Amino acid sequence: MSIEVQNISKNYGEQKALDKVSFSVKKGEIVGFLGPNGAGKSTLMKILTTYLTSDEGSASVNGHDVSASPLLVQKSVGYLPEHNPLYLDLYVREYLAFNAEVYKTPKTRIDEVIALTGLTPESHKKIGELSKGYRQRVGLATALLHNPEVLILDEPTTGLDPNQLVEIRELIKNIGKDKTVFLSTHIMQEVEAICDRVIIINQGKIVTDKNLEKLVTEVEEQIIEVEFDKEIAETLLASIPRISSYKNLQNNIWELTFTTNEDMRPALFDFAQANNYRTLQLTLKNKNLEQIFREKTKKQ
Numbered sequence: 001m002s003i004e005v006q007n008i009s010k011n012y013g014e015q016k017a018l019d020k021v022s023f024s025v026k027k028g029e030i031v032g033f034l035g036p037n038g039a040g041k042s043t044l045m046k047i048l049t050t051y052l053t054s055d056e057g058s059a060s061v062n063g064h065d066v067s068a069s070p071l072l073v074q075k076s077v078g079y080l081p082e083h084n085p086l087y088l089d090l091y092v093r094e095y096l097a098f099n100a101e102v103y104k105t106p107k108t109r110i111d112e113v114i115a116l117t118g119l120t121p122e123s124h125k126k127i128g129e130l131s132k133g134y135r136q137r138v139g140l141a142t143a144l145l146h147n148p149e150v151l152i153l154d155e156p157t158t159g160l161d162p163n164q165l166v167e168i169r170e171l172i173k174n175i176g177k178d179k180t181v182f183l184s185t186h187i188m189q190e191v192e193a194i195c196d197r198v199i200i201i202n203q204g205k206i207v208t209d210k211n212l213e214k215l216v217t218e219v220e221e222q223i224i225e226v227e228f229d230k231e232i233a234e235t236l237l238a239s240i241p242r243i244s245s246y247k248n249l250q251n252n253i254w255e256l257t258f259t260t261n262e263d264m265r266p267a268l269f270d271f272a273q274a275n276n277y278r279t280l281q282l283t284l285k286n287k288n289l290e291q292i293f294r295e296k297t298k299k300q
Contacts, residue, residue: 001060002027002150002180003048008057010043017043019204020057027149030176032191032212033184035201036297041184042082044201045154048182049079062149075103078143078179082154084136088128092119092138095127096145103146113141117171133164140171151175153183157190169193188290198289202297215292220261223285226268227253229278240271255285 003025010018018040025031035041046052048061050070058065064072087095096110114123117137122130127138136156143151156172157165165187172181173194185191191198191212198215200208208215221244230252237246237254242264245257258264265282272279 001025002029002062003182004060005044005048006058008044008047008054008059010040010047010052010054016204018047018054021201021204021206022057023199023206023209025180025182027180028176029197030173030181030195031183031197031199032195033182033199033201034186034188034191034293035184039201039297040204041201042154045079045152045182045184048073049077049152050074075146076148076150078146078148078151080136080139080143080151080153080156082158084139086127086135086138089126091126092123092130095138096141099142099145105146109145109147113144116144116175117141118167131164132159133161133167136160136164136168137171140168140175144175148179150180150182153181155185156183157185157187165190188288188293192289200293200296207296208292212289216287216289217261220259221287222258222260222262222264223287224256224258224264224268225249225253225281225283225285226256226272227280228272229280232277236275241267253281 001024005021005023008018008021009016021044033041043052047054048059048066050066050073053067060066061073062076064076066073090098093110096113097107100107100110114120117140119134119137119141122134127135130138153172157168160168169190172183175181176194195212198208198210198212199206232252234246237243237256242258242260243256244259247255249255263284265284268282269279
Protein backbone atom coordinates (compact mmCIF):
# COMPACT_ATOMS: atom_id res chain seq x y z
CA MET A 1 0.00 0.00 0.00
CA SER A 2 1.17 3.55 -0.73
CA ILE A 3 -0.72 4.94 2.27
CA GLU A 4 -1.90 2.99 5.31
CA VAL A 5 -3.86 4.65 8.13
CA GLN A 6 -4.96 2.69 11.22
CA ASN A 7 -7.20 4.15 13.95
CA ILE A 8 -5.68 7.64 13.80
CA SER A 9 -7.04 10.10 16.39
CA LYS A 10 -6.05 13.70 17.00
CA ASN A 11 -7.35 16.20 19.56
CA TYR A 12 -6.92 19.95 19.83
CA GLY A 13 -7.78 20.50 23.46
CA GLU A 14 -11.41 19.49 23.86
CA GLN A 15 -11.98 19.31 20.11
CA LYS A 16 -11.57 15.91 18.47
CA ALA A 17 -10.26 16.58 14.97
CA LEU A 18 -9.85 12.91 14.00
CA ASP A 19 -11.66 9.98 15.58
CA LYS A 20 -10.16 6.53 14.88
CA VAL A 21 -9.73 7.10 11.13
CA SER A 22 -8.65 4.09 9.06
CA PHE A 23 -8.16 3.57 5.32
CA SER A 24 -5.53 2.51 2.80
CA VAL A 25 -4.56 3.73 -0.66
CA LYS A 26 -3.09 1.42 -3.29
CA LYS A 27 -0.19 2.35 -5.50
CA GLY A 28 -1.36 4.28 -8.57
CA GLU A 29 -4.74 5.36 -7.19
CA ILE A 30 -6.01 8.94 -7.39
CA VAL A 31 -8.14 9.42 -4.26
CA GLY A 32 -10.28 12.44 -3.46
CA PHE A 33 -10.40 13.23 0.27
CA LEU A 34 -13.57 15.26 0.88
CA GLY A 35 -15.24 16.88 3.85
CA PRO A 36 -16.68 20.18 5.08
CA ASN A 37 -14.47 22.81 6.71
CA GLY A 38 -13.20 21.57 10.06
CA ALA A 39 -13.82 17.91 9.23
CA GLY A 40 -10.16 16.93 9.74
CA LYS A 41 -8.82 16.78 6.18
CA SER A 42 -5.81 19.05 6.58
CA THR A 43 -5.00 17.57 9.99
CA LEU A 44 -4.76 14.07 8.52
CA MET A 45 -2.67 15.28 5.58
CA LYS A 46 -0.27 17.00 7.97
CA ILE A 47 0.04 13.76 9.95
CA LEU A 48 0.82 11.81 6.75
CA THR A 49 3.54 14.33 5.85
CA THR A 50 4.96 14.23 9.45
CA TYR A 51 4.16 17.91 10.07
CA LEU A 52 1.87 16.83 12.94
CA THR A 53 1.84 13.77 15.18
CA SER A 54 -1.28 11.79 16.04
CA ASP A 55 -2.49 11.14 19.58
CA GLU A 56 -3.46 7.55 18.79
CA GLY A 57 -3.10 5.05 15.97
CA SER A 58 -0.48 4.57 13.27
CA ALA A 59 0.15 5.60 9.68
CA SER A 60 2.69 4.74 7.03
CA VAL A 61 3.58 6.10 3.59
CA ASN A 62 5.45 3.91 1.11
CA GLY A 63 6.02 1.45 3.95
CA HIS A 64 7.64 4.05 6.24
CA ASP A 65 6.02 4.75 9.60
CA VAL A 66 5.29 8.47 9.95
CA SER A 67 6.33 8.48 13.62
CA ALA A 68 9.34 6.15 13.54
CA SER A 69 10.81 7.20 10.17
CA PRO A 70 9.77 10.81 9.44
CA LEU A 71 12.77 11.60 7.20
CA LEU A 72 12.14 8.56 5.00
CA VAL A 73 8.48 9.62 4.70
CA GLN A 74 9.47 13.17 3.75
CA LYS A 75 11.82 11.85 1.07
CA SER A 76 9.12 9.69 -0.49
CA VAL A 77 6.24 12.21 -0.40
CA GLY A 78 5.54 15.28 -2.50
CA TYR A 79 3.37 17.71 -0.54
CA LEU A 80 1.48 20.79 -1.73
CA PRO A 81 -0.07 22.45 1.35
CA GLU A 82 -3.28 24.44 1.13
CA HIS A 83 -1.67 27.89 1.14
CA ASN A 84 1.38 26.92 -0.97
CA PRO A 85 4.15 28.90 0.83
CA LEU A 86 6.62 30.34 -1.70
CA TYR A 87 9.53 32.79 -1.64
CA LEU A 88 8.07 35.47 -3.90
CA ASP A 89 11.36 37.34 -4.37
CA LEU A 90 13.11 34.32 -5.87
CA TYR A 91 13.09 33.43 -9.54
CA VAL A 92 11.34 30.19 -10.48
CA ARG A 93 14.55 28.36 -11.34
CA GLU A 94 16.28 29.83 -8.30
CA TYR A 95 13.53 28.57 -6.00
CA LEU A 96 13.55 25.10 -7.56
CA ALA A 97 17.36 24.96 -7.32
CA PHE A 98 17.12 25.80 -3.60
CA ASN A 99 14.66 22.94 -3.05
CA ALA A 100 16.69 20.55 -5.19
CA GLU A 101 19.63 21.19 -2.88
CA VAL A 102 17.48 20.47 0.18
CA TYR A 103 16.37 17.15 -1.32
CA LYS A 104 19.87 16.36 -2.67
CA THR A 105 18.27 16.08 -6.11
CA PRO A 106 20.34 16.48 -9.31
CA LYS A 107 19.93 19.94 -10.86
CA THR A 108 18.99 18.25 -14.15
CA ARG A 109 15.67 17.44 -12.53
CA ILE A 110 14.74 21.15 -12.51
CA ASP A 111 14.29 21.29 -16.29
CA GLU A 112 12.26 18.07 -16.15
CA VAL A 113 9.71 19.36 -13.62
CA ILE A 114 9.49 22.76 -15.36
CA ALA A 115 8.53 20.98 -18.59
CA LEU A 116 6.22 18.53 -16.78
CA THR A 117 4.25 21.28 -15.05
CA GLY A 118 4.10 23.63 -18.04
CA LEU A 119 6.26 26.31 -16.40
CA THR A 120 8.62 26.83 -19.32
CA PRO A 121 7.10 30.16 -20.57
CA GLU A 122 7.29 31.69 -17.07
CA SER A 123 10.44 30.03 -15.72
CA HIS A 124 12.54 33.18 -16.16
CA LYS A 125 10.30 35.28 -13.88
CA LYS A 126 10.21 35.96 -10.18
CA ILE A 127 7.54 33.95 -8.38
CA GLY A 128 5.91 37.18 -7.19
CA GLU A 129 5.26 38.14 -10.82
CA LEU A 130 3.33 34.95 -11.59
CA SER A 131 -0.43 34.44 -11.71
CA LYS A 132 -2.10 32.25 -9.09
CA GLY A 133 -2.26 29.38 -11.58
CA TYR A 134 1.46 29.50 -12.30
CA ARG A 135 2.27 29.78 -8.59
CA GLN A 136 0.33 26.55 -8.10
CA ARG A 137 2.45 25.04 -10.87
CA VAL A 138 5.59 26.09 -8.97
CA GLY A 139 4.20 24.37 -5.87
CA LEU A 140 3.52 21.21 -7.86
CA ALA A 141 6.96 21.36 -9.49
CA THR A 142 8.52 21.62 -6.03
CA ALA A 143 6.49 18.63 -4.81
CA LEU A 144 7.68 16.62 -7.83
CA LEU A 145 11.36 17.59 -7.67
CA HIS A 146 12.57 14.51 -5.79
CA ASN A 147 10.36 12.23 -7.92
CA PRO A 148 8.21 10.94 -5.04
CA GLU A 149 5.92 7.93 -5.40
CA VAL A 150 3.12 9.65 -3.47
CA LEU A 151 1.68 13.15 -3.94
CA ILE A 152 -0.41 14.72 -1.16
CA LEU A 153 -2.23 17.81 -2.41
CA ASP A 154 -4.31 19.99 -0.07
CA GLU A 155 -6.79 22.15 -2.03
CA PRO A 156 -4.56 22.39 -5.14
CA THR A 157 -7.08 24.41 -7.20
CA THR A 158 -8.25 26.93 -4.58
CA GLY A 159 -8.56 30.47 -5.97
CA LEU A 160 -7.97 29.59 -9.61
CA ASP A 161 -10.03 31.00 -12.46
CA PRO A 162 -11.86 28.52 -14.74
CA ASN A 163 -9.05 28.36 -17.30
CA GLN A 164 -6.36 27.84 -14.67
CA LEU A 165 -8.54 25.28 -12.94
CA VAL A 166 -8.81 23.16 -16.10
CA GLU A 167 -5.06 23.41 -16.67
CA ILE A 168 -4.16 22.27 -13.14
CA ARG A 169 -6.79 19.52 -13.30
CA GLU A 170 -5.23 18.09 -16.46
CA LEU A 171 -1.78 18.40 -14.93
CA ILE A 172 -2.76 16.43 -11.82
CA LYS A 173 -4.52 13.81 -13.95
CA ASN A 174 -1.39 13.31 -16.07
CA ILE A 175 0.83 13.11 -12.99
CA GLY A 176 -1.53 10.50 -11.56
CA LYS A 177 -0.71 8.10 -14.41
CA ASP A 178 2.64 7.36 -12.73
CA LYS A 179 2.08 8.24 -9.07
CA THR A 180 -0.32 7.78 -6.19
CA VAL A 181 -2.27 11.01 -5.63
CA PHE A 182 -4.17 11.84 -2.43
CA LEU A 183 -5.91 15.19 -2.74
CA SER A 184 -8.47 17.26 -0.88
CA THR A 185 -10.78 19.75 -2.55
CA HIS A 186 -14.15 21.44 -2.16
CA ILE A 187 -14.75 21.37 -5.91
CA MET A 188 -16.79 18.27 -6.71
CA GLN A 189 -16.25 18.63 -10.46
CA GLU A 190 -12.53 18.20 -9.81
CA VAL A 191 -13.10 14.91 -8.06
CA GLU A 192 -15.45 13.66 -10.79
CA ALA A 193 -12.88 14.60 -13.45
CA ILE A 194 -9.73 13.33 -11.73
CA CYS A 195 -10.34 10.72 -9.05
CA ASP A 196 -10.82 6.95 -9.08
CA ARG A 197 -12.09 6.80 -5.52
CA VAL A 198 -13.68 9.05 -2.90
CA ILE A 199 -13.20 9.15 0.87
CA ILE A 200 -15.58 11.48 2.72
CA ILE A 201 -14.84 12.57 6.29
CA ASN A 202 -17.26 14.35 8.57
CA GLN A 203 -16.69 15.48 12.17
CA GLY A 204 -13.44 13.54 12.29
CA LYS A 205 -14.89 10.22 11.09
CA ILE A 206 -14.90 8.46 7.72
CA VAL A 207 -18.50 8.30 6.48
CA THR A 208 -17.85 7.04 2.92
CA ASP A 209 -15.02 5.21 1.20
CA LYS A 210 -15.95 3.97 -2.27
CA ASN A 211 -14.96 3.78 -5.90
CA LEU A 212 -16.34 6.95 -7.50
CA GLU A 213 -18.36 5.16 -10.18
CA LYS A 214 -19.96 2.80 -7.65
CA LEU A 215 -20.66 5.66 -5.24
CA VAL A 216 -22.75 7.46 -7.84
CA THR A 217 -24.47 4.42 -9.38
CA GLU A 218 -25.22 2.44 -6.21
CA VAL A 219 -27.26 5.13 -4.48
CA GLU A 220 -30.37 3.46 -3.00
CA GLU A 221 -32.60 6.22 -4.30
CA GLN A 222 -33.82 7.29 -7.70
CA ILE A 223 -35.27 10.56 -8.95
CA ILE A 224 -37.48 10.71 -12.06
CA GLU A 225 -38.90 13.81 -13.68
CA VAL A 226 -42.21 13.03 -15.36
CA GLU A 227 -44.68 15.13 -17.32
CA PHE A 228 -48.27 13.92 -17.52
CA ASP A 229 -50.74 14.98 -20.19
CA LYS A 230 -53.18 16.35 -17.60
CA GLU A 231 -53.54 17.25 -13.95
CA ILE A 232 -52.97 14.40 -11.50
CA ALA A 233 -53.95 14.11 -7.84
CA GLU A 234 -51.22 13.83 -5.20
CA THR A 235 -53.11 10.99 -3.53
CA LEU A 236 -52.76 8.99 -6.75
CA LEU A 237 -49.02 9.70 -6.95
CA ALA A 238 -48.65 8.56 -3.35
CA SER A 239 -50.00 5.14 -4.33
CA ILE A 240 -47.10 4.40 -6.73
CA PRO A 241 -44.95 1.52 -5.34
CA ARG A 242 -41.62 2.53 -3.71
CA ILE A 243 -42.29 6.25 -4.03
CA SER A 244 -40.90 8.21 -1.06
CA SER A 245 -41.66 11.79 -2.09
CA TYR A 246 -43.06 13.89 -4.92
CA LYS A 247 -42.77 17.55 -5.85
CA ASN A 248 -44.61 19.59 -8.43
CA LEU A 249 -42.14 21.53 -10.58
CA GLN A 250 -44.63 23.30 -12.81
CA ASN A 251 -48.01 22.60 -14.39
CA ASN A 252 -48.14 18.81 -14.90
CA ILE A 253 -44.41 18.20 -14.40
CA TRP A 254 -43.45 16.29 -11.24
CA GLU A 255 -40.23 15.19 -9.60
CA LEU A 256 -40.73 11.74 -8.06
CA THR A 257 -38.26 10.10 -5.67
CA PHE A 258 -38.16 6.33 -5.20
CA THR A 259 -36.40 4.24 -2.52
CA THR A 260 -34.66 1.93 -4.99
CA ASN A 261 -31.86 1.98 -7.55
CA GLU A 262 -33.98 -0.06 -9.97
CA ASP A 263 -35.10 1.87 -13.04
CA MET A 264 -38.71 2.80 -12.22
CA ARG A 265 -39.56 4.36 -15.58
CA PRO A 266 -41.26 1.23 -17.02
CA ALA A 267 -43.38 0.89 -13.85
CA LEU A 268 -44.24 4.59 -14.00
CA PHE A 269 -45.27 4.26 -17.66
CA ASP A 270 -47.52 1.30 -16.75
CA PHE A 271 -48.98 3.23 -13.80
CA ALA A 272 -49.90 6.14 -16.09
CA GLN A 273 -51.59 3.87 -18.65
CA ALA A 274 -53.54 2.02 -15.96
CA ASN A 275 -54.92 5.32 -14.69
CA ASN A 276 -55.71 6.82 -18.12
CA TYR A 277 -52.74 9.19 -18.26
CA ARG A 278 -50.07 9.64 -20.90
CA THR A 279 -46.43 10.40 -20.00
CA LEU A 280 -45.06 13.18 -22.21
CA GLN A 281 -41.56 12.81 -20.76
CA LEU A 282 -39.76 10.47 -18.36
CA THR A 283 -36.27 11.64 -17.35
CA LEU A 284 -34.01 9.77 -14.94
CA LYS A 285 -32.04 12.20 -12.76
CA ASN A 286 -29.15 10.39 -11.08
CA LYS A 287 -27.65 11.97 -8.01
CA ASN A 288 -24.31 13.63 -8.55
CA LEU A 289 -21.36 13.70 -6.19
CA GLU A 290 -22.33 17.08 -4.76
CA GLN A 291 -25.74 15.78 -3.66
CA ILE A 292 -24.19 12.67 -2.14
CA PHE A 293 -21.61 14.79 -0.31
CA ARG A 294 -24.33 17.01 1.16
CA GLU A 295 -26.27 14.01 2.39
CA LYS A 296 -23.22 12.34 3.95
CA THR A 297 -22.04 15.48 5.72
CA LYS A 298 -25.30 17.07 6.82
CA LYS A 299 -25.44 18.03 10.50
CA GLN A 300 -27.00 15.41 12.73
